[in-house]
Amino acid sequence: MAASTHPDVRALARSLDGDGDVRPLEPGDPAGSIDGVPASVVARPTSVAGVSAVLRESHGQGLVTVARGAGTALAWGAPPEQVDMILDTTGLDRLIEHEAGDLVVVAEAGLPLQSLQSEVGRAGQELVADIPPGRLAAGSTVGGTLATAPSGPRRLQRLALRDLVLGTTVVLADGTVATSGGKVVKNVAGYDLAKLVTGSFGTLGVIVRAAFRLHPVQPARAVVQRAGPMADVAALARRIVASQLAPAAVEIDRPADSDEATVAVLLEGTAEAVRHRAEEAAALLDGELTSPPSWWGHLPGGNxxxxxxxxxxxxxxxxxxxxxxxxxxxxxxxxxxxxxxxxxxxxxxxxxxxxxxxxxxxxxxxxxxxxxxxxxxxxxxxxRADLDPWGPVAGLDLMRGIKNRLDPGRTLAPGRFVGGI
Missing domain, CATH: 3.30.70.260 (ACT domain)
Structure with missing residues (x-):
């Protein structure tokens, strides 16, 4: 990596040709760093073509670039080794298409997930991406959600976010626009790019657009809870997961310094079916019907x-x-x-x-x-200094090979992902 620390700001601005803006960053600018690593310039394109053009120019200048959406999870993963340019994706904030009859939505990366949910919710649908409520309220974007791949309660029944991604459009380090999966025109041969970039912390490409499979909002829901000794609660939770009750989620909460835990079971569906299944779950757990617990969907506290x-x-x-x-x-x-x-x-x-x-x-x-x-x-x-954030990882050589193929110069968020990728 031969990155410049003195970007040619004018050349970057010219590359956008009015399709966005570029501004230099002053030392101490609160928006001018990624997880404590300062940058020199921030670019905010407003189209896919703009992202492509400014990345092509930054690549030519040898700049290290890190994409940023709403910044709700910039401290997740490892800090980048270096940042010259921040690529602000919030200018890409359009909902491109919502085919309610097909349960499909296509959105740009900078669209807040809350806005997407509001739009598809009018048709009685939702994208089952149970991100932490704090991130959702702070404006977490479609691209940022994909890049960090958070896991929420309803993953149990509806699978992970990466399983709901039908396709993505990604701009590679040199400005190449690559597509993969459904609702796109041209695929990248040999790669399921949509799966690769999900959870990659922006190290393989800049996500600019994504298509998702939606689910109908269920008309009724119920929660059953049971608290008790940790081992007993874990055993009961296994029984619920393995049962025929088809729970939407089975969550365990074990507070710090406690020998006890709580299991909470979410059941969704029609009102009559939910009522019967909730009664069966309560009997199986020897638990009670309750409102969702205050901790539901939230990350546990700690430094x-x-x-x-x-x-x-x-x-x-x-x-x-x-x-x-x-x-x-x-x-x-x-x-x-x-x-x-x-x-x-x-x-x-x-x-x-x-x-x-x-x-x-x-x-x-x-x-x-x-x-x-x-x-x-x-x-x-x-x-962080002496802490291995990732631990043993299977397939690390393969991951490094993909990084080398898509970003051989290591100019996209180097060091943020496993193995220093």
Whole structure:
């Protein structure tokens, strides 16, 4: 990577030809850095052609570029090695197409997800992307949501966001406009680009447009809860997941420093069907019908946020590992997420060594990438130096090969993803 620290701002502006704007950044500008790494210039194109043109010019200048939407998850992942230009995608804020009869929506990357949900909601539909409520309220965009691939409660039944993406349009580091999947014209041979860029933290290309599969909003819902000892709650949650009740979500919440946990089951459908299934779930859990708990859909608190994946049966071990880490290292470890094995850990520790020890203990709950992973999404800068945010990763050589193919000069968000990609 041979990146310039003195961008030619005029040339960048000329490349847009009025299709957006470019401005230099002053030191200390609150909008002028990515996770603490300062940039020199910010470009805000207002069309796909503008993104292509300004990336072509920045690539020619050897600039390192990081895309930014609403900035609600800029501290997730690792900080970029370097930033010369921030590419602000909020100028791409159009809802291109909504085919209600086909349950399909096409939107530009800078459109706030809340705006998309409001639009399709008029037709009684929704994109099942249960991002944290704080991010949604802060304007999290379509592109930012795809780039960070958050996981919410209803992933259990409706699958992950990457499974709802029909196609994407992505601008590569050199300005090439590439497309993949449905609702697009030209595919990139050999790659399912829509799947690749989901969760890639902007390291493979700048997402500019995406098509999604929608779901009808269900007319009725009910929640059943049960609290108790951690192992008992995990076992009951497994029974619900494996049952014929077809729950929309089965969430577990285990507060820090507690030997107890709560399971909450969401059931959706027609009013009569939901009523019957809720009664069966309450009987199975020996629980009660309630309103959604206050913690539903929220990330657990703590100064470090980690994402943990495990097998259905491995959830019990993860909860046990969290309690053991607290007792060994004097930390707080709250666990919350899907009983099917995609959860988050909120870690509160007083030192970098304490955080590293807790993360290492949690990783023993899933001793191989096939059995699960623990990824540190967010941590204070003073705790990052000696912390491996990713842990063991399967297929790392393949990932590096894809990065080298799509961004050989490493000018798109270098270092933000696993293995320094």
């Amino acid at each position: 470090v946020l980690a994402k943990a994946t495990t097998t259905l049966t491995g959830v019990t071990e993860l909860l046990s590992a969290a309690r053991d880490a607290e007792q060994r290292y004097g930390a707080g470890v709250a666990i919350r997420g899907s009983a099917a094995g995609v959860l988050h850990a909120g870690i509160t520790a007083s030192s970098a060594d304490g955080v590293a020890a807790v993360v290492a203990r949690l990783r023993t709950a899933a001793p191989s990438p096939r059995e699960g992973t623990v990824t540190v999404l967010q941590a204070p800068s003073e705790m």
